[in-house]
Amino acid sequence: NAGVMQNPRHLVRRRGQEARLRCSPMKGHSHVYWYRQLPEEGLKFMVYLQKENIIDESGMPKERFSAEFPKEGPSILRIQQVVRGDSAAYFCASSPAQTDTQYFGPGTRLTVL
Amino acid sequence: RKEVEQDPGPFNVPEGATVAFNCTYSNSASQSFFWYRQDCRKEPKLLMSVYSSGNEDGRFTAQLNRASQYISLLIRDSKLSDSATYLCAVESSGNTPLVFGKGTRLSVIA
Numbered sequence: 001n002a003g004v005m006q007n008p009r010h011l012v013r014r015r016g017q018e019a020r021l022r023c024s025p026m027k028g029h030s031h032v033y034w035y036r037q038l039p040e041e042g043l044k045f046m047v048y049l050q051k052e053n054i055i056d057e058s059g060m061p062k063e064r065f066s067a068e069f070p071k072e073g074p075s076i077l078r079i080q081q082v083v084r085g086d087s088a089a090y091f092c093a094s095s096p097a098q099t100d101t102q103y104f105g106p107g108t109r110l111t112v113l
Numbered sequence: 114r115k116e117v118e119q120d121p122g123p124f125n126v127p128e129g130a131t132v133a134f135n136c137t138y139s140n141s142a143s144q145s146f147f148w149y150r151q152d153c154r155k156e157p158k159l160l161m162s163v164y165s166s167g168n169e170d171g172r173f174t175a176q177l178n179r180a181s182q183y184i185s186l187l188i189r190d191s192k193l194s195d196s197a198t199y200l201c202a203v204e205s206s207g208n209t210p211l212v213f214g215k216g217t218r219l220s221v222i223a
Contacts, residue, residue: 042215043157045210045211101147
C-alpha cells in the first residue's frame, strides 16, 4: 500500500525558471493538500484540491503559483518565474473523502539559485 | 494571537524522563486536533489524533482541554529515538486545511 508519492524529491531552479512539483495521493484518497515549509518555520497551508476542483486556495500567493488535480494523473503545483524566496520544502498530503486524517508525502525540496 | 502556538524548545531531557508539551489554539470552533512528529528534513508523520476524551498509545498520551483551548502530549520513559520536532495541528472541520504550530524540538540525551 504505497503512501503519498512526490517527485522530484529535490529540484534546483535558477531565478525566472518554472518549477513543477508532482503529488500522487494514497490509493483511495481523493483530497490533496499542498503545504510549504520555510527553513525554521512551520508548515503553511497553500491549497486544497479534489479531483478537477480547487476547494480552497486561500494560502496560495496571488501571483506565479497555481495548482491542479486532473481527473487522471497526479496533482501538480506549478511555480512560474521562481525567486529565491520560493526556496522551501513543499509537502503534499492526502486524505480519504469524509475523514480528516491527512498523510504526508516525503516532500520536494526546491532550491532557487 | 497566533492560531496555533507551541513552545519551540528545545527540550533537552535524559533517557527515561517524562516530558510534556502544550499547544494552544485560538479558534474555539476547532474540532480536530493532531500531533505529528517531524524528523530533520523529513515529512511530518501522524503520531496521534486527539479527540475530546484524549487518548493513549503506549508511552504517548494526548489530552484536549477545550475550556482552556490547548492540547498536550506526554511522553513517558523517553527514548533516544524520540528526538524530533513535534508539531500540533488543528482543523476546524473535516477535510479543511490543517493549521500547524511551528513545532517543539525534543532532544533525548543518553
